[in-house]
Amino acid sequence: MSNEAKKHFIHVDGNPIEVSEEVYGAYYQPIWNTRYHAQKNGECRCTKAQLWKCDGVCPGCPFYVAGKKVSIDTPIGGEDDELTLGDTLADGAPSAESSLMYKELLNALYKELDRLDPEGKRICELMMHHSEREAADIMGMSRSTFKRRWAKIQAELQDKLKDYYYN
DSSP states (O other): OOSSOOOEEEEETTEEEEEOHHHHHHHHHHHHHHHHHHHHTTOBOOOGGGGGGOOSOGGGSTTBOOTTOOOTTOBOSOTTOOOBGGGGSOOOSOOHHHHHHHHHHHHHHHHHHHHSOHHHHHHHHHHHHSOHHHHHHHHTSOHHHHHHHHHHHHHHHHHHTGGGOOO
16 A cells, blocks of 8 residues: 555545545445444345445435335235234223223222321321331331331221232
C-alpha cells in the first residue's frame, strides 16, 4: 500500500463525491447499521459488488425481501381456511365472568372491612401505605404486637372470604 492517504467517496444520485474520512464515516455508519440488521433478518440480498449503492432505504431497494417480518394478519391455514396468526393469539383481557367474580370479591371485602373495629380498620389503612414497622410506630405499639394483630385481621378476612378463593 502506498503512503498516499486513502480517498473516501460518498455517492449522491449515483455520482461519487470525495469527502474526508470523518464525513465518510458519519454518512455511512447509519447505512451500514441498517444494512447489517436487514441482512441479519434476511431482508437484504444485496451482493458485495452492489454494496456501494446501498443508501439504507431498504423497502425501495431491488435487493430487499420480506425477511422474517410477519403480520398478525398473515393467513396460517390452508387455501379455504381464513385463520390468521392474530386469531391464535391469546386475549389478555379478563373475561366477563372473572371481572364479575372480582367485583363480588371486592364488594365482600369492603363489607368485611366495614365490620372491623376501629383499630382493625386503622391497621388495614396503614398497611396500604406503610411497612409494618412504620405502621406500628404510627399506632404507638411494638412491632411484634402490631404483627400479631395484623396477622389476626388477615386470618379473619381470609376465613370470611374463603368462598371467593379459587385456583
